[in-house]
Amino acid sequence: MNINTIDNNLNNLSFILLLITFILQWLNLAITNTKKIQVITKSFIIIANICLSFILISRWINNRYFPLSNLYESLIFLTWCITFISIILEQKSKSKLIGAITAPIALLIIAFTSFSIPSNMKISTSLVPALQSNWLVMHVTIIMFSYATLMIGSLLSFLFLIISSGQDIKIQGNSNTWNKKILMKNTLNTISPSIYKYDRINLLESLDNLSYRVIGLGFPLLTIGIIAGSVWANEAWGSYWSWDPKETWALITWLIFAIYLHSRLNQSWKGKNPAILASLGFVIVWICYLGVNFLGKGLHSYGWVS
Numbered sequence: 001m002n003i004n005t006i007d008n009n010l011n012n013l014s015f016i017l018l019l020i021t022f023i024l025q026w027l028n029l030a031i032t033n034t035k036k037i038q039v040i041t042k043s044f045i046i047i048a049n050i051c052l053s054f055i056l057i058s059r060w061i062n063n064r065y066f067p068l069s070n071l072y073e074s075l076i077f078l079t080w081c082i083t084f085i086s087i088i089l090e091q092k093s094k095s096k097l098i099g100a101i102t103a104p105i106a107l108l109i110i111a112f113t114s115f116s117i118p119s120n121m122k123i124s125t126s127l128v129p130a131l132q133s134n135w136l137v138m139h140v141t142i143i144m145f146s147y148a149t150l151m152i153g154s155l156l157s158f159l160f161l162i163i164s165s166g167q168d169i170k171i172q173g174n175s176n177t178w179n180k181k182i183l184m185k186n187t188l189n190t191i192s193p194s195i196y197k198y199d200r201i202n203l204l205e206s207l208d209n210l211s212y213r214v215i216g217l218g219f220p221l222l223t224i225g226i227i228a229g230s231v232w233a234n235e236a237w238g239s240y241w242s243w244d245p246k247e248t249w250a251l252i253t254w255l256i257f258a259i260y261l262h263s264r265l266n267q268s269w270k271g272k273n274p275a276i277l278a279s280l281g282f283v284i285v286w287i288c289y290l291g292v293n294f295l296g297k298g299l300h301s302y303g304w305v306s
Helices: 003-032 035-063 071-093 096-115 135-163 180-185 200-237 245-265 272-294
Strands: none
Touching (some): 003 035, 003 071, 003 096, 035 071, 035 096, 071 096, 071 135, 071 200, 135 200, 135 272, 200 245, 200 272
């Protein structure tokens, strides 16, 4: 059995696990609300993450470079980041909503890698000269972690908007402090139809605070990744910044989340407005990550889409 067959099998297993996780988590939220199902789905996400880890490690060992040379490897690593961050956040927050919002996006990415990407694009190829640098691991891995973190934070804001739809929401908590009372109630872990009647504001404030903190983690990662990319660009092409489409959209992404965090820090925006901006950031991140690459133009078009 060759390496590509093993990769496909592990990829398919990850898809099956994430599909089951997605179904069970949303059934648990809507109907059963049992802790046993939450434990099962968490175990499935961990196993899926381990499968993705084996794919990345095997490619790293066999090809002797970090596996981020093409679209397939990049999407596998992004899914690994999303599931890994989901596991950590769910453990810290004790919230079923984390897995419920991350499982669908991870499932869609894995489905795309399994059924849409041609087999010839899954084969590892030698790196082009510009990628043969130690900056590859630092720049790309940090950027991918930032994308995954910002996506999760944006999805939490989007969920906030869905739950608060049709209501004039005025969050009372301060974004700079964690609302311990809400954590003690653990409202995120007891979501049920009754929560909309009794604890809806507490749930919304918890979502708002969690989204803020997750984005607050992803933004410095994005900043460090952009700086590392600039140094790498100077090493590879002799210029720190060339207004390549990828670089331009990276700057736009940075500005969107910088405005969001600034508005939250000085409390110039309250209620739904910051959440709308953060939700927009989800689309911007995907444009920056994949959109410009599908155009097939620019210095960052290689290794992605032919």
